[in-house]
Amino acid sequence: MKGRYFCFTIVIRVNQIEVAPGVNLGVDERRENTLENLIKYRESIFRADPSARVTFALSDAALRDESENFRNIRAQLREYYEKFGDDVTYMLGAFFSAAYEKRAQICANVHSALCLLKDFMGPEYRPQAIVGGFVASDVIRYIAEVEHIHVVQGNIFSQYAVDNQDGDGSICYPYYPSKEHFCKPAQGDEDFIDCVNLDGWTVDFINATYCGVTKEGYNSRMGCGPIETLRPFCVEKGIEIMLVSADQMLGENFGRNNGFGYATAIWELCLIQRDGHHQMNIDETTVTAFLSALKKKYPDLKIVPFGEVGESFRKEHPDNRQLHYEFVHQGIGFGGSLENVRLYWYMNKYFRLCIREDIQRGTKKVIDFTDYTKQAAEPEDSDYRIGKIQRNWSLLGDINQKGLREQDKPIDFVRLSEAQKELIGRAEKEFGFTVTF
Incomplete structure (x- = not known):
């Protein structure tokens, strides 16, 4: 798959x-x-890039x-769909439906929401x-096999101890x-779901190694x-950091990545209200400034809905056999x-591996190795009705970048197990790369 893509999504909700x-x-x-803020939002996107097509994701209450x-x-939204080709869709809960x-x-809820969408978008x-933020695998499977939608924004790379759910362990x-x-x-x-899973927020890779917000005030989601x-x-x-x-x-x-780039962000409609409860102190001009700067830096960049990236990937890659980033x-x-830290990430079908280099000291340590060939399991169902809240949906591998467990202490590459090294060697040979260490 080729091209530079930025998926910009606007969430519309009531609560x-x-x-x-x-x-x-x-x-x-x-x-x-x-409605006034919606129009301002969409016009600000058009000013930055008249060809931009975005995703509008509505909560259940916004649909009802x-x-x-x-x-x-x-x-x-129906008008924007017809005029620009925007995708109008459903947002599961508050990105954290699986937690509740x-x-x-x-x-x-997905089925009901799709029926509500037809009420104003048309019967077809x-x-x-x-x-969905984090979407359980059984729900992704339902969306693909029953509702015949084959793209889900269903993971948030590296999120842990932020907002209402944790889900570190995926690739981005x-x-x-x-x-x-x-x-x-x-x-x-045997374990394949025909639905492309996409990250929803591009974050600084170094910040992503932190757990929540650190004592220094570093935010893992910057x-x-x-x-x-x-x-x-x-x-x-802020725009400089986002760029x-x-x-x-x-x-x-x-x-x-062979001429492929994917960046993404989900912004709420309410954020451009200057006196809003989020206290953002931004308005629609901020949206124009960010997207204009992005387009200026990358004139070939396509601002498109999630579905377009996912379906393009699906068209060229029917499975994960070539999956390596x-x-x-x-x-x-x-x-x-x-500034003195450099990260090397390798993410493929078999594992994700991160090596952290301390530039001043000239040292390199493995800070993440998640073996995807091992069996994995999600938590049991949540049920808010009885107070059963399942917050942690992470897949923490042998070593995890957040450093939460004793086994997560950074190690030299040579201290990886023989089985881990063998899996890395297998991937190097299959995908034609060499790990830097």
Whole structure:
């Protein structure tokens, strides 16, 4: 697969966290999720790139709310679909449905939402992708096999101790997930789900190694996401950080991945309300400034919906047999992205491996090795009705970048087990690369 892609998604909801249909946590956002702000948002994107096509992801309440405002929003989205080719779809819960709801009920919610979409998009309408933050493998399988949608934004690379759910352990580029665990790439026909799983937020790779927010104030989610980047660092510096974060995918690593680059961010509609509860102090001009700068840096960049990237990947790659990605990133010297640190990431069908280089000391250590050939399992169903909240859906491998366990202490490459080295050697031979150590 070739080309530079940026997936920009706008979330439209009624409440800040919709645990399940009719069950809400957090702030009521009706005052900020308005038709006026929607129009400002879409016009700001058009000013940056008239050819841009984006994803609009609606929560269950945004699909059902019968106020004049939300009826007008839904009608406007139909117009944008017809005018620009935007994808209008469903957002599961508040990105964290698996933390609160049973799998079977989540599947039922998807079906209901797709019916609600048809009410205003037309009887033949079907979105290109479903947006879900973290999506359990059984739900992904249902979406593919029953609803015949084959792209899901179903993982958030490196998220741990942030927001309402944890899910570290995946790779950050497109892959087909295993029936065992949504973070694990399928190993063969027996565990294959015909649905491309996509990361939702591109983050600085060095910040991604932190657990939540550190005592120094370093945010593990600093990157293309506005809340973790624009709010603490303001617009000018925030956009600079977002551009560098996108550059991890669209710059030198574009060449390392055979001319393919994928960066992504999900922004909420409510964020451009200057006096909104998120206290972002941004407006629609910020959206234009960021996307314009991105397009200026990469004139060939395509701003497209999740579904287009996923279906393009699916067309060229029917399975994970050629799945291999490489990334090198040196810190930017700001916000926890330490200038003296360089990371080497290798992500493929068999494993993900990260080597951390201390440039000043000239040392290299393995800080992550997640063996995808091993059996994996997701947690049992959550059920908020009885207070059963399953927060941690991570796939923490032999060594994990967050350093949470005793076994996660960084080690020299030579201290990897013979089985780990053998698996790395197998991948090097199969995919034609050499690990830098």
